[in-house]
Amino acid sequence: MGRRRFIRTTGAAGLALLAGCSAEQTGSPTSGPERSATDSTGTVTGTPGGRDTLVVATYSSFIDAVSTSPGGWIKENFEAEFDADLVWQTPPNELNQYIQRANAGVDIDADVFVGLNVDGLIRLDENLDGDSLFAEAPSLDGAANVKDGLGFDPQGRAVPFDTGxxxxxxxxxxxxxxxxxxxxxxxxxxxxxxxxxxxxxxxxxxxxxxxxxxxxxxxxxxxxxxxxxxxxxxxxxxxxxxxxxxxxxxxxxxxxxxxxxxxxxxxxxxxxxxxxxxxxxxxxxxxxNPEGMAQFAGTDSPDLARSFMEFMLRPEVQGQIAVRNVAFPAVTNAEFGEENAEYEQYAQVPPEAVSFTYDELKGDVQGWIEDWSRQIAGN
Structure with a gap:
């Protein structure tokens, strides 16, 4: 995962946002290819035309980082192949925004979320009222190539697309x-x-x-x-x-x-x-720190959402995401091409990757942070 991704605050700060903000009603989306992707609480990149539209929620630097980001390349190449409009949606509170809207019973006009991590899933599952925000991932071409150990969702909703x-x-x-x-x-x-x-x-x-x-x-x-x-x-x-x-x-x-x-x-x-x-x-x-993507449970474009997720796992797309997001591919068969040889030279993989699982973190991670804050930050 690109290092700028980690500047964002979550954990206790994220929960404070969740508790302190109320969702704003923006109206229900219309169905079909002319539905609006506009959300008054977030930035929308791309204008739907007369074709099918896929709305993908993500964090802002995925599409508009100062140096480089994969969003523009993904949009251009996905639209060209699938004859569809890909619209990026970047609400300022990111995942918290959708948790708030779901709890308030407000329609979510997005089909896929790109940028989930284990902390976000735990926050989601601890704070969401009612049904799941995300559906179990469909069977995807390319999913078998995801590296062992990167999967972080025991419920099978999130599919890794990069890691750091x-x-x-x-x-x-x-x-x-x-x-x-x-x-x-x-x-x-x-x-x-x-x-x-x-x-x-x-x-x-x-x-x-x-x-x-x-x-x-x-x-x-x-x-x-x-x-x-x-x-x-x-x-x-x-x-x-x-x-x-x-x-x-x-x-x-x-x-x-x-x-x-x-x-x-x-x-x-x-x-x-x-x-x-x-x-x-x-x-x-x-x-x-793997990042994942998941399909919103309420999407009205499940087939296009599945095509997008499969597109994100292709070897050549994985190479582009890694280079442009300054991360590592989630799959074993990523293709970088000769033009990206320097990237492969300078991006260093540890001898051993370690992490906690969802089950190990749930119910404990916040307590660990609070204990650290009392003893270390308080001194």
């Missing part, structure tokens, strides 16, 4: 070129690395939450708070977002930052010094 890995990014030019990042979680506690790490608050940053979860994987639920206390004693600096932490890293406030193993892809595109963008997988592991 949390890592450290470190600056080998620091300390006159003598700096080398530690190789393990325990190594971060060494006195020589005092004040050298920038991280993110797991209550307000998905990057920080993933790093916290990785530390729980490494130290266990009984040991992670003690570990963070030691990390705090060693001068870790915790900022609210990936953006603020990475900006501080970019101005040499510290030689290490929690970020993503695709960091060198950005650095290469910008012509930056790769020694300032080294990747370190602590304990030879990267915490995996």
């Amino acid at each position: 890995y949390i890592s450290l990014v470190w600056n080998a030019t620091a300390d006159g070129g003598e700096f080398t990042a530690p190789e393990t979680f325990d190594g971060l506690l060494d006195a020589e690395f005092e004040g050298d790490l920038l991280a993110q608050n797991p209550a307000s940053s998905a990057t920080g939450r993933a790093f916290l979860l990785h530390s729980i994987k490494a130290k266990g639920t009984d040991g992670y708070l003690d570990y963070w206390s030691q990390l705090q004693d060693n001068g870790v600096r915790v900022l609210d977002s990936w953006d603020s932490a990475y900006s501080a890293y970019g101005t040499d406030e510290a030689p290490m930052v929690v970020s993503y193993s695709t960091d060198q892809v950005y650095a290469n595109r910008a012509g930056q010094d790769m020694d300032r963008h080294r990747i370190r997988f602590l304990n030879d592991q990267g915490y995996a």
Whole structure:
């Protein structure tokens, strides 16, 4: 998953949004190819014409990132092949918006959601009243090629379409070129690395939450708070977002930052010094954050929605999504092409990918974050 994706806040902040906002009635959609894709609470990209229309909800940077994003390419190529209009819908509250509308009994004028993760599904299942927002995924051509271990929905609604890995990014030019990042979680506690790490608050940053979860994987639920206390004693600096932490890293406030193993892809595109963008997988592991897509249960275009999901899993499309979203493909047979050889060179895959399952997180992740906030952020 592209690192800009992780700037968004979820968890406790997302639940606050869910509790504090009411859905706005925007009217029921009409049926058929002329139905409107307009939603007064979100941005809509693309204008439906006289053809069949597929409305796909996603996060804004998937279609309009400053650097690169896959939305425009997907729209152009899907429309050309299927003789249909693809309309992107990007409400500011993302998944929360649809949970609110469903709970308020307001019609949802969207067919597919692109950008689900395990945290979002847990939030959905804990806060949705009544029937499921998403349908069980249909049988899809290409689904058999999804990498083992990326599936994160035990109910079979979400189909992975890309993934990303949390890592450290470190600056080998620091300390006159003598700096080398530690190789393990325990190594971060060494006195020589005092004040050298920038991280993110797991209550307000998905990057920080993933790093916290990785530390729980490494130290266990009984040991992670003690570990963070030691990390705090060693001068870790915790900022609210990936953006603020990475900006501080970019101005040499510290030689290490929690970020993503695709960091060198950005650095290469910008012509930056790769020694300032080294990747370190602590304990030879990267915490995996797959993204999925799902069909809204109330779609009136199930066949077109299925075609779109199958399109997203094609080898050549998977390659384009990975390159343009600065992520990794969800399938084993992605095709990058010679024009993207540099991407394959600079996007680094960890020796071992680790993550918590839906069942392991449900009912516990919020408590882990709250305990961390009381003990670490409160000090």
